[in-house]
Amino acid sequence: MARAVSIKDVASRAGVSTATVSNVLNRPDIVAAATRGRVNAAITALGFVRNESARQLRAGRSRFIGLVVLDVTNPFFTDVARGAEDLASESGLAVILCNSDEQPTRERRYLDLLEEHRVRGILVTPTGDNPERLEEIRRRGIPVVLVDRHAPRGRCSVSVDDVLGGNLAIAHLLDMGHVRLAYVGGPFTLGQVRDRHEGALQALKHGGLDSSALHVEKIAGLNVASGQEAAAALLTLPVGQRPTGVFCANDLVALGVLQELTRLRVAVPEDCAIVGYDDIDFAAAAAVPLSSVRQPRVQLGRAAAELLIEEATGSPNHTHRQVVFEPELVVRQSSSMTRRTGAD
Amino acid sequence: MARAVSIKDVASRAGVSTATVSNVLNRPDIVAAATRGRVNAAITALGFVRNESARQLRAGRSRFIGLVVLDVTNPFFTDVARGAEDLASESGLAVILCNSDEQPTRERRYLDLLEEHRVRGILVTPTGDNPERLEEIRRRGIPVVLVDRHAPRGRCSVSVDDVLGGNLAIAHLLDMGHVRLAYVGGPFTLGQVRDRHEGALQALKHGGLDSSALHVEKIAGLNVASGQEAAAALLTLPVGQRPTGVFCANDLVALGVLQELTRLRVAVPEDCAIVGYDDIDFAAAAAVPLSSVRQPRVQLGRAAAELLIEEATGSPNHTHRQVVFEPELVVRQSSSMTRRTGAD
DNA sequence: TCCGAAAAATGAAACGTTACAAATAGTGAG
């Protein structure tokens, strides 16, 4: 295959200089109509395609923003991605979507990649293992916005109050009369997992129970398979100690728990209530429609991108800030059965 | 913020030439250990980060492959993406994931973007509206592999036999005794939608029925909302003409249909059976576990990336080919009720 | 101590764009 056609080829075919071709491309108004016509004709005749690498090199930065999520197959994150993408494309930017898969190593590799590509900025839901790496990136002048994670003062973030979310979930289960509870989540390096747990403890305390009332079932990752394993593990507890209300760190885990309990003939919600987190669309469509703590997913992505772009374009009214949305509990069948206190 | 540090800065700090720095970066073995040490020290001291744009410009191509899908929020495609990403990263390539959202305009815009970025190749599930555009890209030397779509001879593709899949679905519904059927799908510009419909017609014929036994409910897009609308539309038919078995062009649509039927008190599968397509993980977890035509999703992505990379690296044993997987029907509760023929 | 070969380091030319200063062409007033 022949060498790709460059601006030079176009220039010589149209009988003008490369500078003029560049002008036609970038400021068509300043070149005479006749010339513009000739250049455009040459462009289509030769099938010229701009070389973005060259443009970027010249410009010193790319037209990309990076988005690093914990799990692309989790609908929560695809919705966030969609929100971010909408806003980015309005600003003429494209999104490079990276899947860290909750693995610090992969996260680091993607951060390197994005930095090497001189992205305009990075949106990231951190695994929690590379905070210094993020600081380093910021120091080099690349804006970073944390997504679904609260940042300290002077940093940008867009999040939902996970402590409140955890609180809502457990408070609801207590309301329904459950006194032996479980929290299924992990790894605890993830901020989300820790905060939702903390909220759960708060609710417990407020309800006059101590933390022994909450069995913590740690899992390796926030996915369906881990949820299934956790459910199986819960059932190995002696019947009298088995939790009757389970709060899961996200909906995928909750769906896994639901599937496994059902398979093992534990009725939901009669024998065990479940509350999930995120309220992904599939939660409502589950075998037993799932109660869940709703987060404004698309909005989260949009807000994050907005903050990022604001900072990246050096908008004068940008100040580092931490946007916090409020979660909302959506009660469905999976937790709708009232339990007589003390009964078994 | 100061100008980003370049290879030059590193060179002068380490007291060597830029060529040597480049060598340390790319062929560390050919530079003396002492020098290498000094250069690496300078690199970390200055916080040097390679400029990928410059590398690409020099190399004439990027380290990206493009993946254009119809809908990122559809778990089918995220699984495909995951498969493609796995293989790509094994080859040191990153994936730019683009969401055409079934819109030809967006598709075109993303194809432009990818071409401008000189990607190594493009994986695409086409909307069906830009075939010439894809040919053009191929002519310019960029490998293109169709995903989940069958390509003509001399082109590469990885797909699942959608005609067979449609056939399986309808044959199953006939087996269960249904004689008034419906196909819910659209837009018909999508190859998947057309092929699955064709398979449905084949099964019908084979079962001795003519095409009038299959009501076709066209929808605007393959998503939950369209499924809901379609279900509502089906219920406006006079009871005697109402289909008792519905085949949906994918699982999102099927979930939408299921939700709306349930909401309107039509029992599934008693009053109406449903078969979906893709067998996404959520299908099994649905309110009524969904029968579905299973596609090897992750494998599809892997195979596509494999084909692409093979061609992109000019592997000598590469021949254009069309890989076709076989779909498999998974029967679950949503279609498990046998219907007495003739009864209503 | 000197020679030649092998090892290590270097200079300079690309890669395709864009920006900017400078040159050229075009135009209306006097």
Next chain:
DNA sequence: CTCACTATTTGTAACGTTTCATTTTTCGGA
């Protein structure tokens, strides 16, 4: 027919790497 402008167009120098033909160093052996 000039002059003073304005409207167009152009030459050229970057941007940060990598490559490759050369030059310089190093080192073992004679």
